[in-house]
Amino acid sequence: MVICDAPRPRNANATRQAILEAARERFCSESYDDVGMRDIARDVGVDAALISRYFGSKEDLFVAVLDSCKNGRDLMDGSREDFGERLAREIIYGEVMPCQDEGAGAKMRGLLILLRSVGSTKAMDVVQRTSNSRFFDPLTQWIGGKNAPVRARLAAGLIMGMAIGRELSDGYASLDEEQKTEMARRMAVALQGLVDD
Missing domain, CATH: 1.10.10.60 (Homeodomain-like)
Structure with a gap:
């Protein structure tokens, strides 16, 4: 600060x-x-x-x-073929978490703000009003195809859950490099499966 x-x-x-x-x-x-x-x-x-x-x-x-934050569409910047791998690495290895970063971190900044504020009664109204337009709708449109809204919500749940998990566990500091690699691999497979369905 x-x-x-x-x-x-x-x-x-x-x-x-x-x-x-x-x-x-x-x-x-x-x-x-x-x-x-x-x-x-x-x-x-x-x-x-x-x-x-x-x-x-x-x-x-x-x-x-x-x-002022980037919206969910920015998560889709880059190749569709490596979406799962990119997002998994960004989340597991902390490339998305610094708020001041204008690189990869900027892609998740708005989502991180929403997650930090979701417990506030005052902020919850804003979060509920804007989460569709900021995150879920862009992801659904980008995924496209059959059951896109379902696949987008599942992907979003995985992304948000892992981002929260990273915050709660001090950046997955208790995991060694091999475990982080395996977690990133499994997360990448799950995310890519939802995108490619």
Whole structure:
């Protein structure tokens, strides 16, 4: 977390972007209920009232953060033939987890924010309203074919479950390299089977 002590130059667009980035980092690493507007303001070096002026309520800021993240369609970037292998490696080896990463991690950032906030009553409404358009619908369209909605939900469940498992087990640190390789292999086979059905 970057904390700015110096006053921020007066540039509305830059300040708005800095607030959005700080909020994205906070929502990615903490649950909705644990994120405070004052904490975000302190991270950016602005007054909390300025956040309300630019974004409105905390819920409005949360929606703006989700809008700024890549959606589920970005998980399908790359070859269809190695989808399972790519996603399994990203999840098992932690290539998707850093929120500040603009590479592979950016593909899962929105999903990680949704997962971190799913336990919040206030955030749950937003999560339920937006998870279809942000994640399930793009994946269903990309999978296509017979039973695509079913296959997409199964694939999403596997992806989300493994992402949560990674968070709960400190990045699968208790597994040795051989076990991680085997887990990635099995996950890749399962995901690819759902895509290729």
